[in-house]
Amino acid sequence: MWNPDQYERFRHERHQPFHDLVGLIEPRDRMHVLDLGCGTGELTRQLHEQLHAEETLGIDNSETMLLKSSAFGGKMLHFERGNIEALVTDRPYDLVFSNAALQWVGNHTSLFSRLASFLASHGQLAIQMPSNDDHPSHMVAAEVATQFGIEARPVNVLPVDRYAQLLHTLGFQRQHVRMEVYGHLLHSSRDVVEWVKGTLLTDYERRLPPDEYARFLADYATHLLAVIGDVHPYFYTYKRILIWGSF
Numbered sequence: 414m415w416n417p418d419q420y421e422r423f424r425h426e427r428h429q430p431f432h433d434l435v436g437l438i439e440p441r442d443r444m445h446v447l448d449l450g451c452g453t454g455e456l457t458r459q460l461h462e463q464l465h466a467e468e469t470l471g472i473d474n475s476e477t478m479l480l481k482s483s484a485f486g487g488k489m490l491h492f493e494r495g496n497i498e499a500l501v502t503d504r505p506y507d508l509v510f511s512n513a514a515l516q517w518v519g520n521h522t523s524l525f526s527r528l529a530s531f532l533a534s535h536g537q538l539a540i541q542m543p544s545n546d547d548h549p550s551h552m553v554a555a556e557v558a559t560q561f562g563i564e565a566r567p568v569n570v571l572p573v574d575r576y577a578q579l580l581h582t583l584g585f586q587r588q589h590v591r592m593e594v595y596g597h598l599l600h601s602s603r604d605v606v607e608w609v610k611g612t613l614l615t616d617y618e619r620r621l622p623p624d625e626y627a628r629f630l631a632d633y634a635t636h637l638l639a640v641i642g643d644v645h646p647y648f649y650t651y652k653r654i655l656i657w658g659s660f
């Protein structure tokens with residue numbers, strides 16, 4: 414249900430956290446990089462070039478997102494279809510990276526332990542995830558889901574301090590973990606619907622028949638605007654967690 418065109422509608426806003434995350438990485442010579450939930454691969458390409466990486470592999474389980482990746486791949490930059498949960502590798506990576514994808518994967522305690530096991534002895538982990546489930550844009554979606562008889566999307570992202578603890582427990586010698594509020598001045602509050610249609614609501618779209626999803630969307634918009642107001646412009650606050658660690 415991922416639609417690259419819908420996701421790219423807020424391209425500029427979505428790229429800033431990626432650049433902030435890349436800024437935390439310590440570039441080293443000839444890095445081998447793994448990008449989990451790489452989407453179209455456009456940002457994987459930027460990561461690969463910015464780090465002058467030796468080799469980069471992007472993994473994603475969405476066929477529609479990966480369809481675009483052929484435009485960004487190269488001799489030492491590959492993309493493969495796969496589930497983050499099922500990924501196994503015997504190659505040690507210098508960097509395990511993930512931008513805006515791990516919020517879709519459950520059980521972060523065991524997930525982070527697995528990701529740490531993919532790293533070389535000097536390896537780095539760099540992860541960015543939205544943590545905005547207490548914003549009306551997300552809470553209203555969960556409420557409307559219940560009215561439609563389906564479960565709200567699970568909240569997989571842990572409180573920010575838990576990641577600092579996790580990294581310490583997993584043996585990372587140095588770390589930087591922070592929560593950042595990205596403020597987006599949208600043309601109107603109705604644009605929030607367009608924003609979440611490209612991400613959060615894909616989960617509900619996948620689980621509902623098309624006509625019911627259309628009704629879900631209409632109810633969602635009505636309820637959301639009742640809570641946040643039908644205003645122009647609208648300042649959309651979006652919390653994200655940025656995590657970096659090095660052994």
Ligand SMILES: C[S@@+](CC[C@H](N)C(=O)[O-])C[C@H]1O[C@@H](n2cnc3c(N)ncnc32)[C@H](O)[C@@H]1O
Nearest residue numbers: 450451452473474475478496497512513514517
């Ligand atoms: C919000 S997009 C981010 C894409 C890219 N990292 C970026 O920053 O532009 C999230 C991506 O994670 C992928 N994804 C979600 N759950 C996944 C899973 N369990 N295994 C692999 N990919 C997954 C989706 O298919 C989607 O392309």
